[in-house]
Amino acid sequence: MSKNPATGKIKIMLICCFVLLGSLIVTPLAASPNQSHSQSILLAATGPSFDYIVTILMENNGYCEVITTCGGGGPYQTSLAAAYGLAGTCQSDSACSIGGYSAIDHPSEGNYVQLISGDDYGFTGDCGYCPARTSAANIIDRIEASGRTWDAWFEGGSGSGTCSAHPPRGGDHYAFITFTDIQTNPARCSHLLSTTPSTDTEFLAELNSATPANYIWLTPTDSNNCHDTAMSFCDNYLKTLVPKILSSTLFTTKKAALWIQYDEGNSSYPSDFIYATWSGPVVKTGYVGTGSYNHYSYLKTLEVIWGLSSLTSNDANANPMTEFFGAITPPALSTTFTISPSTPIVNLPVTFTSTTTGGASPYPISWNFGDGATGTGASLTHTFTGLQSYTVTETATDSSTPTQTATSAQTIPVVASLPLSTSFTFLPTNPTVNSPVSFTATTTGGTLPYTISWNFGDSATATGTTVTHTYATAQSFTVTETATDASSPKQTATATHTVVASSSLTGNFDNTWYINNCPGGTETISNGVLQTRQSTPGGGSNSYGYCTAQRGTFPWHSTVGTALPTGITSVTVSFNFGTSSLYKPIQDKQEYSPQTRLSSAKETWPHGDYQPTLSVLSQESRSEQRATCSTLLT
Incomplete structure (x- = not known):
């Protein structure tokens, strides 16, 4: 039999075509809503159609319970699908003239397990909260292995971010806790997250963050997902939530896709057709899918677009939904x-x-x-x-x-120099008399070198960037620092601070001294230091009480009054809180221990010895008293 030359040419042309297709992905041809139900191919350049995906699972409604064109009650969901991409054109929940997306199991649990693992593994009974039921591989294994990130949100519930994460329906509507390598792994459990049902605040915050996860899942409550409510209720829920998603930072600056579907309808596989839609900046607009899809197609789509290996033969043999993604117009530069x-x-x-x-x-x-x-x-x-x-x-x-x-x-x-500016610091910040204070100036702008002069407010002056000064009296002083640069004409800048110099005596009380009922009713111990204050203030008096004495049951005995040296305005007394002390710290309070009191005690100070006189109280019953531990500023 002689060869047909035309046939030979056709074979050659086909071989050439397949060689050229070697570096391209073969995906279903994008069809308009009016095209007939036929399958052809679209040649698309390599590269992911999306870098981020947000998935929302709704509950228990077939295609025609949602889409208004065949009697459904979801006008917002219908308009969203019409604006972007809808899987199929169906005339009932069990019949589609173009494409369609079918659920697989009844009741819910098996569908959720299939969506993230490629099989239901026999979990088809709505177990409720039955965590870590299988060690099978799942989509999280593939996502993490690819270097991508994930977060799985659920509305309400408890245990957010922990291995005790407990969605309201357990694992029935949230299969992530079904898998051992997720539910028993603290690092992975940190991605099991709860969000506020009424606002989804935390979920939306991630979409507007600088580092959202590549794979984001949301399980709504049974009210919001239509499990327990009418279609009008959950349609309004999506009407509120979806615009916030599509206007988020993630969807306005990244290649992101939103996938919304119901878990199951009212028919049987392979004709249990449900509402399934893609939306977002990477999705074709006004598009109706022509392919035949099911839950395993969800996995297959991720595997094809992100280059992930399949989990089971189910997803390996499923149709990917790549027809919904066409040429991507990048955001405005x-x-x-x-x-x-x-x-x-x-x-x-x-x-x-x-x-x-x-x-x-x-x-x-x-x-x-x-x-x-x-x-x-x-x-x-x-x-x-x-x-x-x-x-x-x-x-x-x-x-x-x-x-x-x-x-x-x-x-x-462009200027010759910056305006001259100066400031200064001083240490210690609470200086005492007869102790040096260090002043340091910081000057910028102008022209180097700088000349720094000081007026310490007590008639003393100095020059230099860093100087020291000692105050002889306890009072407030206004310190002025002046900086002058070397420009012509010269620039001058000043800075001022009020410096309060105080006097202080320090000594150690022995264990016969106790806080007493000084004026004001609160005696203060701060960091082991008993802060004292004036017992008889007013009129320039220098008569101070140490606010310490022996104390018994009512009436308390008077404080010990001691005249302090001239010029002293405060007294700070170190107190030993050792094991023998009658005071011991308990959080922010000091505990009073009843003891037999001694009749006198001697206290040594840098300015001499004082012998206060104490009342003698012996063998009296004692009541516990407490003093607030806080800083008393004088």
Whole structure:
């Protein structure tokens, strides 16, 4: 039999075509809503259609209980699907003229397990909270192995972020806790997260964060997901939530897709058709899918787009829903830049840094500095040599096709020097008389070198960047620091602080001393230091009480009054809280221990010995008293 030349040419052409297809992904042809139910192919360039996916699972409604064109009660869900992509055109919950997405099991649990593992593993009875039931592989294994991240949210419940995570329906509507390598792994349990049912605040916060997970799941409550409520209720729930998702930072700046589906309808597999829709910036608009899909297609789509290996033969043989993703239009390109220092100085380098978003990276950046100089790069330096204002223009281009361009411009004044500015610090911050205080000035701007002078408020002065001064009296002083630069004409800047110098005596009470009922009713022990205060204030009196004495049951005995040296305005007394002490710390209070009191005690101070007189109280019953532990400022 002779060969047909035409047949030979056809074979050659087909071979060439398949060679050319070697580097391309074969996906179903995008069909318009009016196309007939036929299967063909679309050649799409390699690369993921989305980098992020958000999945929301609804409950127990077939296709025509949702879509209004066949009697459903979900007008918002119908409009969302019409705007983006809907899996199939169906005339009933069990019949579709174009494509369709079928649930597999009844009741719920098996469907949820299938969606993240490729099998129901016999879990088809709605066990409730039955964690760690299988060690089978799941989609989280594949996601983490690929270097991607994930978070699985549930509304309400308890144990967020822990291995005690307990969604309201247990694992029936949240299969992540079904798998041992998730539910018993603390690192993975930290991704089992609860969100507020009424607002989904925490869930939405992730979508608006700087680092959202690549794979995000949401299980609504049984009210919000239509399990326990009418279609109108959950349609309004999605009407409120979905716009917040689509307007989030994730969906306005990233390649993100939103997948919403019901877990099961009212028919039987393979014709248990349910509402299943894709939406978001990477999804074709006004599109009806022509392929035949089921729960395993959800997994297959992730596996194809993200290059993940299959989990079972079920997802390996399923149809991926890649037909819903066409050419992606990148977000609009925008760019801005910052300079450092914010006010450039002539003949000194200035750093320019651009920030570019949108478009497709990488971003080539070019600069025009307004003085005839140019440059390239996201960050670079330039030195201006003239005292004038320059208009600096930054231009960013992206790597999309066609290329996008964005510009940013600023008018920048160049000065000879920055305005002179000065400030100072002093240590210690609570100085005492006859002890040195260190003052340190910090000066910027102007022209070096700087001359620093000081007025300490007590008629004393000094010069230098760092100086010390000792106050002889206990009072408040206004300290003024003056900085002068070397410019012509000279610039001057000043700084002032109020410094309070106080007097202090320190000594050790022995264990016969106790807090008594000093004026005000509260005696203070702070960090083991008994803070004392004036017992008879007023009229410039220097008569102070140590606020310590022997104490018994009512009436308490009087405080010990001791005249302090002239000029003393406060007394700080160290108190030993050793094991023999009658006071011992308990959190922020001091505990009073009843003991037999001694008749006198001697206290040694740097200014001499004082012999206070104490009343004798012996063998009296004692009542426990407590003093608040807080700092008393004088």
